[in-house]
Amino acid sequence: MEIPSEQATSLCSHCDRAIPVSNIDLHFAHCSRNLERCKVCGDMVPRKHAEEHYANTHAPVACSLCSETVDREILAVHKGENCPQRIVTCEYCEFPLPAVDLFKHQEVCGNRTEFCHLCSRYIRLRERNDHEIKFHSGRLDDNPGTSRDAALPERDHDAERRQPNGLSQRRLLFTIAITGIAVIMGSIFLQRKADTNQLQ
Ligand SMILES: [Zn+2]
Ligand SMILES: [Zn+2]
Ligand SMILES: [Zn+2]
Ligand SMILES: [Zn+2]
Ligand SMILES: [Zn+2]
Structure with a gap:
């Protein structure tokens, strides 16, 4: 008034x-x-x-991801940085998974090896960044023998990466993983679409 x-x-x-x-x-x-x-x-x-x-x-709220009760002032931080069920991506294969499973997954995933064409030997994924810095400092050698056709959606996690050097190869692995999933999904969708078309 x-x-x-x-x-x-x-x-x-x-x-x-x-x-x-x-x-x-x-x-x-x-x-x-x-x-x-x-x-x-x-x-x-x-x-x-x-x-x-x-x-x-003002009352504390339940996190929609892990259902833990947290103060609402810290809910955003909880969901973004602390929630055990928040989705993070594996630094080796970029597969998205709950944070609580990340450590175990990366233990296994980082032990996989990848062939380094520049040295002609296999390098553990967990050692790849160090390897690239040490022996191929700063080079982004795209693997010429492998298809990179599948378009990757732009991801907003890029800025958080500690090591930009391994990016292209991580993307490559991720592309392979996603391509595999996409092929499976694609065949399912196509099947469904075919079914739908038959009904019309
Ligand atoms: Zn009054
Ligand atoms: Zn109040
Ligand atoms: Zn939570
Ligand atoms: Zn992984
Ligand atoms: Zn090498």
């Missing part, structure tokens, strides 16, 4: 708002009976909705 500037006001001792002097008694009676100050955010909320206000605004 706009208060005309020339009108004298008085502070309501309950809500601390400036109230026109002519209304202050009525306001105070109403205010002190119906409103209370939220102890968390300091807003004045209707007494009968105080619990609702707390529940909707």
